[in-house]
Amino acid sequence: MRQVIALRRSALAAALSIALLSPLAALAQSASTGGTQSTQSGSSQANPASGQPDQSKAKQLQAVTVTGSMIPRVEIEGPAPVVSISGAQIKQQGFTTMWEFLDSLPQMGPQVQDPASWGATAVNARPLNLRNLGPGFSLLLIDGHRVVDYPQSLYAHSNFQNFSNIPTGMIDHVEILASGASSIYGSDAVAGVVNVILKKNYQGDDLQVTGGGAQHGGRAYGDINFFGGKSGDNWHILYNLEKSNRSALWGMDRPWQDSESDAGYGAWNPNARMFGYPNSPALMARDGSGQYITPPAGTCGKFSNSQLYHAHTVSTNGTQVTGVTDNGYYCEQPALFQNWVLTPGSRSNNGYLSGEYDFKNGLQLYGSAALYDTVGISNTQMWGIGTSGFYDQTTGQVISNAARQFTAQETGTSMNTHDREQNWNITTGLRGTMFDGNFNWDLSLNTQKYIVHEDYTAFNQQAANNFFLGPQLGTTADGLPIYAMNWQQWWNPITPQQYGQFSVNGQDSASSWLDQAQFRINGDLFKFPWVEEPVGWAAVLEAAHNGFQLSPDARASNSATFVNPFYSDNTGAGTRQRYSLGTEFRVPILDSLTWTISGRLDKYNDHSRADVARTWGTGIEWRPLDSLLLRGSYGTNFKAPDMQAVYQTGSTVPVGIYADDLTCINALKAGDTNNTWCNGNIQRPASQYYTSLTGGNKLLLPETGHSWTYGFVLQVPGVEGLSVSADYWHMGVDNSIQYLGNTTVLQDEAGCLTGLQVVGTSTLEPYTAHDAGSAYCQMVIGMVQRNADGTINTVHSGPINEASLYVSGVDASLDYKWRSEDYGDFTTSINYTDNLSYKQRVLASDPLLNTRYNNAASRVSWIGTWHKGDWDASISGVRVGSVRANNYGGCNVLDNGIQPGMGTATAADGTVYSTGVCTVSYNGGTEVVNDTMYLGRVPPWITWNGSIGWQINPETKVTFTVSNIFDKMAAIPYYSGGFEFVPTNQSADEYTGREMFLSFDYKFN
Structure with missing residues (x-):
């Protein structure tokens, strides 16, 4: 993981344990070596056995640029800590995607999007939650260039960058700066920057083949990666082709996903404890009194994933059960979630080509082109049909409601959703020197486009109604529609051909693009007479044009004949232009004291109120001893409003599971403690659905913030190879964009109107979040439209500039390297983060509350490696601290x-x-x-990974890797209910279990 290295130029050769390259690394290196980048025949500049740079061949370091600075320098550690890891080490620890690795770092918060979340709009992409600030506050760079946003939005809200589609086989190394850096990189770099450096210097050809999967099923993995490089006197090219396939992990692959009854026993009410947990209906109908109509004998057995269930209602009084009501029978689904995805599958074909041409006069032409082609596989559940009340002419009775879940047997398909993604990234540039080689310059042009076509099985509600109910035959005197129900088709499986009468293949499309030009320059200005190092200077000038377009299936405008599986219709499009100028100075005040200062100006042309953003940053590096670095940094940061938050023209979603807080409060005040409006888990009849409308806001301002760090790096005296570091960090975001969701709007509407709020489902407490006459209360009251009978008709929601968030903590690390001729070479690295505070509020008038307890407070990761002769091995792990259990x-x-x-x-x-x-x-x-x-608390989450590799001959190596060695799986907390059952705020793989991979690496002569 993080490698802490020696602090003075005289110690750099011995400390070259990592190569930290970032936006200007290639520029700095080429300038310092006369425009020629060194290569090694048959290998990169890392030890192929261990994935670590070959220290035995380390040379005097010239000048590199570390992420977080534009100025090349010989001292690698700077005023803010940077984590770096090679692509080989990522694979060595059993990670098959870059996001999996990043998510394991101590600097990360819990995942911000559960892959299986109902209604998620970007199920196959992975945002990052750096410092627990949320998606969109971290910036992804590839070779120092900003990466285009993922086309689809996160939960129909915000933009983010996809950290999972970059192939690990193409990565040379990754650098993570977990501190604000807007004065260097501009918008989004509020929590930090992730800079992915793709492979550049390679000579020869290499084939890597990896296969494996999860011991308990699912997540089968295969990867073929071919890369190589060729050179001439004044040219060099590198090529990389990678094909990988990872199957999805389904609910059916894990035993606790097979039934709702796997909920913790504390979630079982008296009814469930007496008669068994009532799983969701697979097939049912109720008469006018609410009694289940018993299916004909043998009905449930005709359907896959269906069994007969005897329904009861248990009444209580105080602490006693006082009565039982027999409600009849229906066919239940004991494995409701078997077709829900826990981890989406993917098939990808990726290609990368880069090269450079040296004109021999200090001028270089370079370029690269990458194509990432991915198909993501996901699903939530099989389609079903539900009806509200009607009069059935066939049986002569009122049917209050009926529901039917379709099975794979009937549909003839798994009904999976496929996200077909293509992402292009093309760069060309020219770099050289000026003023007798004192300054280096780099002019680059970059264009990117990201397209997603989401294919899914939609549903023709009108055709399905006609199939089972027939045409409406009139209306009763009480206003109920009259149908002649086809009970033969209702109680028996239908054929795939019959299902085809009301199934529809749908496709939602989305695209985003980014064109950017960048000119960078750096060099030495002058030297103070009392110091050895000159004053360094760098500047960058950028222009960018980006945009997005959401194109849902055109048929979605008719909800009667076309409904997509996520009940969403997200539309919007917009463009933005940005012009930026940034500069940085590095001033050696004394030989032991260096000051850096940077500033940046960003000008936006769009329909938000972003306009001009000004940021600045400064840092101090003091080396009172050759073995000690004291450092600190401060900077202001900003994030331009998400384009989708500005330009989204509205998403329309019917909502049928919700709590109506206002109706609940009025019922409780009247003494009705059994009303269902207090329960947010109740599926409402179709007549009680409401429409959720979400749209953009063109009045949004940029989110502003600040960050600071201070700490030390110590090369422990007397112990060669041992170094430690510790840094305190703090960052805050003001004027943050807060998405008011439906639940929040309804809770605040009720609180503003009544002065009360519901706790649980039956307790009222004073509502103190906002004053009744405040502008906020007037706003949320107007966001809810109700029918004449008080039921909800429409709820509007969307983004506003209101929230504030402040986080702080401590990072610490220990690194030790020991070389022995008898026992081999050993390295150890331990990294620790303690999140001291997580303070947030929605309005400036709200109290600033520390809700640190909602997430794990501490995270630790470690890795140890060993290399001797033809063998190498590693052991690594992650520990995430305890979290509060459900019902805490x-x-x-x-x-x-x-x-x-x-x-x-x-x-x-x-x-x-x-x-x-x-x-x-x-x-x-x-x-x-x-x-x-x-x-109750969920215990800490601890997993161990390991690998062992054998260099059979100079050309051939095999490596065996085990992820989650001890087969750790999360237990179901006592009060856990609903889907997934296990907590997901500690790790993204709490249901994966042990995974094993075998890799074969062959180098061609």
């Missing part, structure tokens, strides 16, 4: 499944407050159960 701070469930609620009392002025005592209701009163809260 709530009341303990009783043995019979009754869930107490928090008791309340009313003051003389009418204020309702919590008593902190758990109670249950009985006959209009309350009974105190206990005053103890549930304080």
